[in-house]
Amino acid sequence: MLDETYEYLHEYGFDALELDSFERLNHGVFYLDYNDVRKIITFLEDKFLFPDEIIKIININPFLLTESSKKINELENIYNELGFDHNQLRTLITKNPLMYSVNPDEVEKIVEYLRMQSLDNEKICKLIIKNPKIINMKFEEFKTEIY
Numbered sequence: 001m002l003d004e005t006y007e008y009l010h011e012y013g014f015d016a017l018e019l020d021s022f023e024r025l026n027h028g029v030f031y032l033d034y035n036d037v038r039k040i041i042t043f044l045e046d047k048f049l050f051p052d053e054i055i056k057i058i059n060i061n062p063f064l065l066t067e068s069s070k071k072i073n074e075l076e077n078i079y080n081e082l083g084f085d086h087n088q089l090r091t092l093i094t095k096n097p098l099m100y101s102v103n104p105d106e107v108e109k110i111v112e113y114l115r116m117q118s119l120d121n122e123k124i125c126k127l128i129i130k131n132p133k134i135i136n137m138k139f140e141e142f143k144t145e146i147y
Contacts, residue, residue, distance in 0.1 A: 004034040012041065013051050018059055028066035040065055043072065047090050061097040074104040078111065083121045088129060096132035109139035 001009075001023055009019055022029045044054045058064055079089060079099075093099055114124045128135060134146055 001029050001032060002034065005032045005037050008034055008037060013055050014058075018055070021059075022062040022065065026062045026066060029062065032065060037065055039069065040067070044093070047093060048086055049090060049093070053094060057093060057097040061101055063101050064097070067101055071104060072100050075100050075102065075107065078104060078107050081121075082111065082125050082128075084125055088125065092129065092132050096136065098136050099132065102136050103138075106137070106139050107135050110135065110137070110142050113139070113143065 001019065006019060010016070041054060044057065049057070079092075084092065111124060114127065119127070131146070134142060137145070
């Protein structure tokens with residue numbers, strides 16, 4: 001991990017063991033630019049998450065640090081289109097730290113399938129809040145196991 005990035009994350013509250021773990025689990029961390037990491041942290045802070053919650057989320061999903069802004073924006077657009085408010089998104093990401101590391105196409109397929117089952121956006125949001133891990137599933141798995 002670049003020194004500037006390491007120092008920023010360490011000052012944010014991550015300890016050396018956590019940072020070393022990120023490097024073992026996610027080799028993309030070696031090339032992380034400070035500005036890219038800062039954008040991810042700011043994005044999470046904008047969800048009204050506290051630093052200890054952000055640290056917990058990234059410890060569970062260190063790949064979030066290397067997700068592309070394009071992918072995160074695609075997922076954010078899907079979640080916003082469904083009508084999730086800030087509090088719901090905050091709840092979702094604490095329950096499902098992988099929600100911004102999933103395949104947007106798979107999430108879109110799940111949402112479209114639920115709409116075809118006559119669920120409106122409000123009911124889809126309630127279903128996802130109740131079972132936040134469904135957005136981690138591949139569409140075929142979702143159809144087989146859930147619906």
